[in-house]
Amino acid sequence: MATIRDVARLAGVSVATVSRVINKTDSVNPETAGQVLKAIEQLQYEPNAVARGLAGKKMGIIALILPDILNPFFPALARGVEDVAHKKGLTVILGNSDDQGLKESSYIKVLKKKYVDGFIFASNTILEEDVEALRKEQIPIVLLDRGLNTASCAVIRSNNREGSKLAVKHLVEQGCQKIAHIYGPQEFITARERMLGYEEIAGRLREYSPSLMEQGNFDIESGQKAVEQLLVRHPDLDGIFAGNDLMAVGALKALHERGIPVPEQVKVCGFDGIGLTEITEPELTTIAQPVYEMGGLAAQILLDEIESGTRENKLIELDVTLIPRKSTHKEES
Amino acid sequence: MATIRDVARLAGVSVATVSRVINKTDSVNPETAGQVLKAIEQLQYEPNAVARGLAGKKMGIIALILPDILNPFFPALARGVEDVAHKKGLTVILGNSDDQGLKESSYIKVLKKKYVDGFIFASNTILEEDVEALRKEQIPIVLLDRGLNTASCAVIRSNNREGSKLAVKHLVEQGCQKIAHIYGPQEFITARERMLGYEEIAGRLREYSPSLMEQGNFDIESGQKAVEQLLVRHPDLDGIFAGNDLMAVGALKALHERGIPVPEQVKVCGFDGIGLTEITEPELTTIAQPVYEMGGLAAQILLDEIESGTRENKLIELDVTLIPRKSTHKEES
DNA sequence: TAAAATAATGTAACCGATTACAATATAACC
DNA sequence: GGTTATATTGTAATCGGTTACATTATTTTA
Numbered sequence: 021m022a023t024i025r026d027v028a029r030l031a032g033v034s035v036a037t038v039s040r041v042i043n044k045t046d047s048v049n050p051e052t053a054g055q056v057l058k059a060i061e062q063l064q065y066e067p068n069a070v071a072r073g074l075a076g077k078k079m080g081i082i083a084l085i086l087p088d089i090l091n092p093f094f095p096a097l098a099r100g101v102e103d104v105a106h107k108k109g110l111t112v113i114l115g116n117s118d119d120q121g122l123k124e125s126s127y128i129k130v131l132k133k134k135y136v137d138g139f140i141f142a143s144n145t146i147l148e149e150d151v152e153a154l155r156k157e158q159i160p161i162v163l164l165d166r167g168l169n170t171a172s173c174a175v176i177r178s179n180n181r182e183g184s185k186l187a188v189k190h191l192v193e194q195g196c197q198k199i200a201h202i203y204g205p206q207e208f209i210t211a212r213e214r215m216l217g218y219e220e221i222a223g224r225l226r227e228y229s230p231s232l233m234e235q236g237n238f239d240i241e242s243g244q245k246a247v248e249q250l251l252v253r254h255p256d257l258d259g260i261f262a263g264n265d266l267m268a269v270g271a272l273k274a275l276h277e278r279g280i281p282v283p284e285q286v287k288v289c290g291f292d293g294i295g296l297t298e299i300t301e302p303e304l305t306t307i308a309q310p311v312y313e314m315g316g317l318a319a320q321i322l323l324d325e326i327e328s329g330t331r332e333n334k335l336i337e338l339d340v341t342l343i344p345r346k347s348t349h350k351e352e353s
Numbered sequence: 354m355a356t357i358r359d360v361a362r363l364a365g366v367s368v369a370t371v372s373r374v375i376n377k378t379d380s381v382n383p384e385t386a387g388q389v390l391k392a393i394e395q396l397q398y399e400p401n402a403v404a405r406g407l408a409g410k411k412m413g414i415i416a417l418i419l420p421d422i423l424n425p426f427f428p429a430l431a432r433g434v435e436d437v438a439h440k441k442g443l444t445v446i447l448g449n450s451d452d453q454g455l456k457e458s459s460y461i462k463v464l465k466k467k468y469v470d471g472f473i474f475a476s477n478t479i480l481e482e483d484v485e486a487l488r489k490e491q492i493p494i495v496l497l498d499r500g501l502n503t504a505s506c507a508v509i510r511s512n513n514r515e516g517s518k519l520a521v522k523h524l525v526e527q528g529c530q531k532i533a534h535i536y537g538p539q540e541f542i543t544a545r546e547r548m549l550g551y552e553e554i555a556g557r558l559r560e561y562s563p564s565l566m567e568q569g570n571f572d573i574e575s576g577q578k579a580v581e582q583l584l585v586r587h588p589d590l591d592g593i594f595a596g597n598d599l600m601a602v603g604a605l606k607a608l609h610e611r612g613i614p615v616p617e618q619v620k621v622c623g624f625d626g627i628g629l630t631e632i633t634e635p636e637l638t639t640i641a642q643p644v645y646e647m648g649g650l651a652a653q654i655l656l657d658e659i660e661s662g663t664r665e666n667k668l669i670e671l672d673v674t675l676i677p678r679k680s681t682h683k684e685e686s
Numbered sequence: 687t688a689a690a691a692t693a694a695t696g697t698a699a700c701c702g703a704t705t706a707c708a709a710t711a712t713a714a715c716c
Numbered sequence: 717g718g719t720t721a722t723a724t725t726g727t728a729a730t731c732g733g734t735t736a737c738a739t740t741a742t743t744t745t746a
Contacts, residue, residue, distance in 0.1 A: 023702055034726045039704060046705095047723055069466040070412060071702030074403045074731050079467065081446070089431050092628070095422045102422075102449055111463065113414070114447040116435055130444065133402040134412065240632070269632050276634065295425070299573070299602050301609060301634040356732055367696045372734060379735095380693055404732030407701050 022063035031059035042067060079135045082322060085115040085127050086142040092266075092294045093311065097142055097164070100315020108323055110137065121145045128154065138322045140164065144208050160325035162318045165210050174321050175335045176314055180210050180291075183307040183340035184217025187261050187289045190305070190342055194350040196259030196287055198227040202236040202246040202271065204263040211238075214263050214291060222261075232257065236267045243270020251278070258286055259348075265290035265297050265306055272300055272347070287348040293341075302346035310338050355396035364392035375400060412468045415655060418448040418460050419475040425599075425627045426644065430475055430497070433648020441656055443470065454478045461487065471655045473497065477541050493658035495651045498543050507654050508668045509647055513543050513624075516640040516673035517550025520594050520622045523638070523675055527683040529592030529620055531560040535569040535579040535604065537596040544571075547596050547624060555594075565590065569600045576603020584611070591619055592681075598623035598630050598639055605633055605680070620681040626674075635679035643671050 028035045033052060040046040041056040048056075059065070073079035084101050086094045102112045113136065115127045124146050128139070138160035146163070154161050155172055165177045191199050201218040204211030215233070222228050234250050236242040243262055247270070250257060262268035268290030275282050282288055282302055290297060293308025317336070325331060357375075361368045366385060373379040374389040381389075392398070406412035417434050419427045435445045446469065448460045457479050461472070471493035479496070487494050488505055498510045524532050534551040537544030548566070555561050567583050569575040576595055580603070583590060595601035601623030608615050615621055615635055623630060626641025650669070658664060 024704095025702080035703080036705075036727080037725060040725090043704085046725095049724060052724080066462075066466055068407075068702050069463075070403060070407045070468045071731090072704075073467075074401075074407050074702080074733085075704040077731080079403065081467070089422070089428045089435075092425070092428075095425075095428055098422050098447065099449060102447060106448070109463070111446050111448070111467070113444050114431065114435060115439070115444070116432060129399075130402075130442070133399055134406075134414070134444070135403045273632070296629065296632060299606070299629060300632055357734095358732080368733080369697080369735075370695060373695090376734085379695095382694060385694080401732050404701090405734080407703085407732080408734040410701080 021068070022065040024065070024067065026063055027056065027059045027065050030063060031055040073135050077135050078137045078326070080109065081111050081113055081134070081136050082138050082140065082319065082326075083113045083115060083127065083131045083136045084140045084142070085117050085124055085146075087119045087145075088116050089114065092296060093264075093292055094142065096294075096311040097315040097318075100312040100317075101140060101319040102315075104316045104319035104323070110323065117143055117145065119143065119145045121147045121150075125150055132157070132159070137326045138162070140318050140322055141166070155331070158329070160322055160331065162322045162325075164314060164318055165208070172333060174318075174325070174332055176318050176321070176338070177210065177336075178309040178314065178338045178340050180213035180340075181217040181220075183291060183309070184214040184261070185221050186340070186342045187291065187307050188218055188221035190344065191259040191261060191287055191289055191348060192221070192225070194259075194283075194287055194348050197225060198232070198254060198257045199225065199259035199261060200232040200234065200250045200254065200257045202234050202243055202250075202260065202262045202267050204236060204238045204267070206235075208238075211263055218261055229254075236263060236270075238264050238266060240266050240270040240273070243267030244274040245270075247271045247274035260286060260288045262288065262290050265292040265294045265304065268304055268306070268347075269296060269300055272302075272304065283347050283349045284351065287350075289348055293343060297343075297345070300347070302349070305345045305348040306343050308341045308343050310340070314338060354401070355398040357398070357400065359396055360389065360392045360398050363396060364388040406468050410468050411470045411659070413442065414444050414446055414467070414469050415471050415473065415652065415659075416446045416448060416460065416464045416469045417473045417475070418450050418457055418479075420452045420478075421449050422447065425629060426597075426625055427475065429627075429644040430648040430651075433645040433650075434473060434652040435648075437649045437652035437656070443656065450476055450478065452476065452478045454480045454483075458483055465490070465492070470659045471495070473651050473655055474499070475651075488664070491662070493655055493664065495655045495658075497647060497651055498541070505666060507658070507665055509651050509654070510543065510668075510670060511642040511647065511673050512670045513546035513673075514550040514553075516624060516642070517547040517594070518554050519673070519675045520624065520640050521551055521554035523677065524592040524594060524620055524622055524681060525554070525558070527592075527616075527620055527681050530558060531565070531587060531590045532558065532592035532594060533565040533567065533583045533587065533590045535567055535576055535583075535593065535595045535600045537569060537571045537600070539568075541571075544596055551594055562587075569596060569603075571597050571599060573599050573603040573606070576600030577607040578603075580604045580607035593619060593621045595621065595623050598625040598627050598637065601637055601639070601680075602629060602633055605635075605637065616680050616682045617684065620683075622681055626676060630676075630678070633680070635682070638678045638681040639676050641674045641676050643673070647671060 028038045040048050041053050117123045140162050142164040161173045163175045203215040234246040236246045290306040297304035297306045361371045373381050374386050450456045473495050475497040494506045496508045536548045567579040569579045623639040630637035630639045
C-alpha cells in the first residue's frame with residue numbers, strides 16, 4: 021500500500037501539497053495538482069482512514085445501537101441507516117443493547133475510543149447522563165423514539181398518538197363497538213402515546229370501560245395472554261387494538277385457538293407495519309410506521325450534524341399510515 | 354482525555370514502560386508497574402483505539418457483510434456474530450451487499466482502509482479474486498454458505514443435503530406420496546444441495562417425476578407462483594418441500610387461496626427455521642438451521658484466526674433439526 | 687570469577703495522515 | 717515604485733499509541 025509520502029516523492033512535492041490536493045483544503049497550482057493526481061493514479065494510492073482518523077478524530081463510522089436486531093422492527097431501521105451512511109461513504113457499527121442502559125454505556129465507552137463520528141440510539145433506556153456526556157464532547161447523537169422532555173439532541177419518532185387514533189377510528193368504522201387495547205410496557209413512551217390515542221377515541225364509545233385495557237410486553241406471547249384475560253372480562257368484545265404487531269399476532273393466535281372468527285366476530289389491528297402482518301391468516305390490519313425512512317432520516321440528520329458541527333435539538337414526528345387488511349374487514353350486508 | 358504520555362509523566366517512567374504495563378508484552382518491575390497502574394487509575398486513562406490501530410494495523414473491528422438484513426434469515430446470524438464479538442471487546446460493522454459482488458468489493462475496499470481485523474461474508478456472490486486478495490494481505494476471512502471447491506478459507510454452513518433428506522423423509526412418514534419441491538436459485542450452493550437431497554429421497558417414490566420440481570426465488574411471492582404452476586401439472590400432489598421458509602409461506606398462501614386444506618390434503622415443509630414459521634396458520638414444519646450458532650461460530654473462528662495469525666481452510670457443516678408442526682400433521686385414523 | 691544470559695528501562699523511530707507556521711514569488715494597490 | 721495581499725509550497729509538529737534497539741544492573745553458567 022502506497023502512502024502519502026510515496027506519492028509526494030513520485031510527484032516531486034511535499035506531503036502537505038499532496039494532502040491539499042486530496043482534500044481540496046488549500047489552493048494548489050493546477051499544474052502541480054496534475055502531477056500529484058498522476059502520481060496517485062500511478063501508485064493506486066488510497067489515503068489510510070485510520071491515520072486520517074487519528075489526525076482528525078473521526079473515523080468515518082457511525083454507531084447504531086438498538087435493543088435487539090432480532091426484533092423484526094429493527095432490521096428495516098438498520099437498513100435505512102446503512103443505506104444512507106453507505107451512500108455517503110460512512111460505515112455503520114451495530115450494537116445490541118437488550119434495553120440495558122449499562123450495555124449502552126459500555127458501547128459508548130468502547131466506541132468513543134474508536135473515534136466514531138456519531139451515535140444513533142434506537143432505545144428507551146439510554147441514560148440521560150450519557151447523552152449529556154456525548155453532548156459535552158461534541159459527539160453528535162440522534163435518538164429514536166425517546167421522550168422529548170429530556171431531549172438535548174435530535175429525536176425522531178413517528179406520530180404514535182395519531183396512529184393510535186387512526187386505528188381505533190378505523191375499527192369503529194368497521195363496525196366495532198367494544199374495542200379492547202393491549203398496551204405495551206409503560207416505560208416506553210411509544211406505548212404510553214398509543215394508549216393515550218386509544219383512550220381519546222375509545223373513551224367516547226358507549227361500551228367503553230377501563231377494563232378493556234390489558235398490559236402486554238410487546239411480544240407475541242404476551243399478546244396471546246392479554247387476549248385470554250380480556251375475554252374473561254369481556255366475552256363480547258368485538259375489536260382489539262394491539263400496541264404493536266407482535267402482540268396483534270398473539271391476539272390472532274389466541275382468538276384462533278378459541279375458535280373466534282376474525283374478522284367476523286372480532287376485528288384486530290396492530291401497530292408498526294412489520295412484514296409479519298402480511299403472512300398471518302387473516303392478514304393483519306396495521307398502522308405502518310415508516311421505519312426504513314426513519315432510519316434514513318436519522319442517519320441523514322446525524323451526517324448533517326457531523327459535517328456542520330452544529331446541533332439541532334428538534335423533535336421530528338413522522339406520519340404513520342393505516343394499512344387496512346382482512347383482519348378488520350367488514351362484511352357487506 | 355489523558356494520553357499515554359500523561360501517564361508516563363505522572364508515574365515518572367517512559368511511555369514504553371507504560372505501554373508494557375498495559376499490554377503485558379515485556380517484563381516490568383512489579384513496583385514500577387504499581388506506579389503506572391496508579392497513574393492510570395488517577396488519570397482515568399484509556400488507551401486510544403485509533404492510535405493503537407494505526408500502529409498495529411488492527412482496529413478491533415470485524416466486518417459482517419450479508420446480502421440484506423431485511424431478509425429474516427440474517428438478523429439471527431448478525432446477533433450471533435455480534436454477541437461473540439462484543440464479549441471479546443470487538444465491534445461489528447454491518448454491510449448489506451444485496452448479493453452484488455461489486456458492492457462487496459466496495460465494502461472490502463473501504464474497510465481495508467479502516468484496518469478492519471477480519472471479514473465475515475454471508476453471501477454467495479463474493480468474488481474469488483477478493484477472497485484471494487484478502488488472503489494475500491493476511492486479513493482473516495470466514496465464509497458462510499459458500500462452495501467448498503473454491504474455499505481458500507474457513508467456510509461454515511449447515512448440512513443442507515441432510516436437512517433436505519430429513520424433510521422429505523418426514524413428509525413420507527406423514528403419508529405423502531407425491532411430493533413436490535420448490536427449489537431456490539441454482540447459483541446458491543444451498544439451493545443446489547437441498548435439491549439434491551430432495552431428489553435422493555423423493556426419487557425413490559413411485560409417484561416421482563422431475564416435473565414435480567419448480568424454481569423459486571427464495572421469496573414469498575415466488576413460492577406462491579411456483580405452487581400455482583405445480584398444481585397445474587400435478588393437481589393431486591400431497592406434499593410440498595420448499596427450499597426455504599419464505600417460499601413455504603408463499604406455498605401456504607397459494608394453497609389457502611385455492612381452498613386446499615393444509616395439512617389435510619397437502620402437507621408443507623420449509624427450510625431455515627425463521628420466526629415466521631411460528632405464526633402462519635397452520636404453523637409451518639421446517640428444517641431449522643442453527644443460525645444464531647452459525648454466526649457465533651463464524652465470529653469465534655474469525656477471532657481465533659485474528660489472534661493467532663493462522664488460517665484454517667476447514668469446512669464446517671452444522672447439523673440441522675426437523676421441527677414438526679401442524680403443516681405436516683398426520684391425522685390419526 | 688569472567689562470560690553470557692536475563693531483567694528492567696529508556697530513547698526515538700514509526701504507523702500515515704493533517705495542519706500550523708514560515709517562506710517565497712507574484713499580483714494588486716496607492 | 718514601495719507596500720500589502722494572495723497564491724503556492726515546504727518544514728516539521730502533531731494525533732497517541734507500539735516497538736526495535738540500546739543501555740545498565742543483576743543472575744546464571746562454565
